[in-house]
Amino acid sequence: MLLLSLTFIIASSYLLVxxxxxxFVIVPESVLVKVCLISGLSLGLGSLSLFIFLSAQYYLxxxxxxxxxxxxxxxxxIFIFLHYRTNRERxxxxxxxANIFIAIILAVIFGLYLWQSIGQxxxxxxxxWDAKYVWNLKSRIIFRDPEHWTKIFQVNSWAHxxxxxxxxxxxARVWLISRSENQAVPQAMGITFSLLTVxxxxxxxxxxxxxxxxILGAALLLSTPLFVNLGxxxxxxxxxGFYYLASLLLMFxxxxxxxxxILILLGAFTGxxxxxxxxxxxxxxxxxxxxxxxxxxxxxxxxxKELFFLFAGLAPVLLIIFAFKMMAPIDGLVGxxxxxxxxxYIFTAERYSLIFAHFKYYFVNFGNWTKGFWFMLxxxxxxxxxxxxxxxxxxFQISALLVSLILVGYFFVYLIxxxxxxxxxxxxxxxxxxxxxxxxIFLYFYSLNEI
Numbered sequence: 001m002l003l004l005s006l007t008f009i010i011a012s013s014y015l016l017v018x019x020x021x022x023x024f025v026i027v028p029e030s031v032l033v034k035v036c037l038i039s040g041l042s043l044g045l046g047s048l049s050l051f052i053f054l055s056a057q058y059y060l061x062x063x064x065x066x067x068x069x070x071x072x073x074x075x076x077x078i079f080i081f082l083h084y085r086t087n088r089e090r091x092x093x094x095x096x097x098a099n100i101f102i103a104i105i106l107a108v109i110f111g112l113y114l115w116q117s118i119g120q121x122x123x124x125x126x127x128x129w130d131a132k133y134v135w136n137l138k139s140r141i142i143f144r145d146p147e148h149w150t151k152i153f154q155v156n157s158w159a160h161x162x163x164x165x166x167x168x169x170x171x172a173r174v175w176l177i178s179r180s181e182n183q184a185v186p187q188a189m190g191i192t193f194s195l196l197t198v199x200x201x202x203x204x205x206x207x208x209x210x211x212x213x214x215i216l217g218a219a220l221l222l223s224t225p226l227f228v229n230l231g232x233x234x235x236x237x238x239x240x241g242f243y244y245l246a247s248l249l250l251m252f253x254x255x256x257x258x259x260x261x262i263l264i265l266l267g268a269f270t271g272x273x274x275x276x277x278x279x280x281x282x283x284x285x286x287x288x289x290x291x292x293x294x295x296x297x298x299x300x301x302x303x304x305k306e307l308f309f310l311f312a313g314l315a316p317v318l319l320i321i322f323a324f325k326m327m328a329p330i331d332g333l334v335g336x337x338x339x340x341x342x343x344x345y346i347f348t349a350e351r352y353s354l355i356f357a358h359f360k361y362y363f364v365n366f367g368n369w370t371k372g373f374w375f376m377l378x379x380x381x382x383x384x385x386x387x388x389x390x391x392x393x394x395x396f397q398i399s400a401l402l403v404s405l406i407l408v409g410y411f412f413v414y415l416i417x418x419x420x421x422x423x424x425x426x427x428x429x430x431x432x433x434x435x436x437x438x439x440x441i442f443l444y445f446y447s448l449n450e451i
Contacts, residue, residue, distance in 0.1 A: 013041040020265035022257050029203040036200040044272040047169035054149050106215045113222045120232035121187050127234035136186050138168035143175040162328040166276040186234050193239040194231030197438050204249045212451045217441050225368035226434050236277050237431045243273035245438040248399050255395035260309040267313025274321050286405040294398045342416045355414045358425040384448045391447050
């Protein structure tokens with residue numbers, strides 16, 4: 001039954017991706033892009049469908065499973081119909097071959113990544129704090145008592161009862177259908193999203209810059225100690241980073257081909273970032289603002305049509321997020337007491353100084369790297385040079401604007417935070433920067449001249 005359910009979800013995701021994306025000439029990297037997007041979309045849609053059924057108070061027995069199969073059959077039929085009404089020519093891709101020595105370096109780094117991840121999973125099978133007492137805790141509540149799943153809103157505030165449910169529901173869904181609370185499932189979720197992020201980053205850079213660049217970008221991400229640690233620790237910052245990167249790549253594809261259907265898929269992935277974690281709601285706002293600001297300054301007249309297609313993919317996910325938020329306790333950042341303190345916080349100079357100091361510290365010491373790694377990135381800029389032709393393109397400029405707005409948004413969130421500021425910064429800023437790290441790597445290597 002689990003296999004049948006997964007088949008329908010994957011098939012539906014495949015047809016949605018195929019309907020929205022241009023048809024590329026088949027090369028390994030174009031296939032890898034679609035595999036990563038379909039996988040991330042399948043996990044997101046599966047969790048959304050379970051939330052719909054839970055909210056409709058379905059009993060999770062055979063009737064639930066039959067209803068879910070029927071739901072996905074209808075969804076599948078719609079996209080089969082759309083697929084066969086859409087005829088498109090395949091787009092050419094010129095993917096430059098890789099140097100064998102660079103490929104060997106990636107293989108070695110990937111082996112080290114697997115060795116470290118397996119070792120960490122063996123030592124801490126239930127993950128670190130957030131995984132054990134937030135995400136996996138919610139998955140267990142839903143699995144053990146699905147009829148009273150709203151108990152997740154009654155957990156202590158440190159378990160963040162208001163956080164969206166992409167990962168907890170993805171885990172609980174597999175447990176419910178397989179009727180087994182297997183700890184390997186959340187472990188697999190953490191590793192899967194890590195590998196999807198690496199695979200998507202490699203494929204995106206290989207298609208746009210060549211395989212050598214793709215390998216270097218993937219190697220840089222895989223060798224980031226914090227990325228490896230949080231993936232094996234089952235933290236949600238890794239899935240969120242994947243949805244950020246997928247959204248960024250879809251923006252690049254849209255500006256290259258100007259096909260409005262791509263924006264539907266972009267909206268869906270942007271929405272899933274908000275369904276993954278509250279931080280993703282900031283990403284949604286920043287992406288919409290980026291489109292509007294960029295269109296205003298570039299005097300682009302089709303922004304309203306673009307926003308229409310974007311919302312076609314975004315709105316369904318936003319509606320589900322809104323329904324969830326109506327059930328959940330109010331987040332501490334936007335509660336009545338917190339709102340009353342915003343004015344005081346915004347005009348407190350000491351908060352600005354403390355936040356700036358922490359941003360500086362975590363930029364310099366990012367990712368648990370040694371400080372020398374920034375010199376390596378700066379060296380590559382001088383060695384290869386910045387491609388002026390690429391940085392003046394619309395796809396790069398709007399993406400750079402998006403990442404900049406996210407950083408400004410992070411700063412503002414800390415500024416109005418009702419929590420003890422020093423503690424809040426020290427326990428979260430490094431992870432927030434990691435969320436945009438895969439997207440930064442993509443933009444960094446994209447902006448350089450050919451290797």
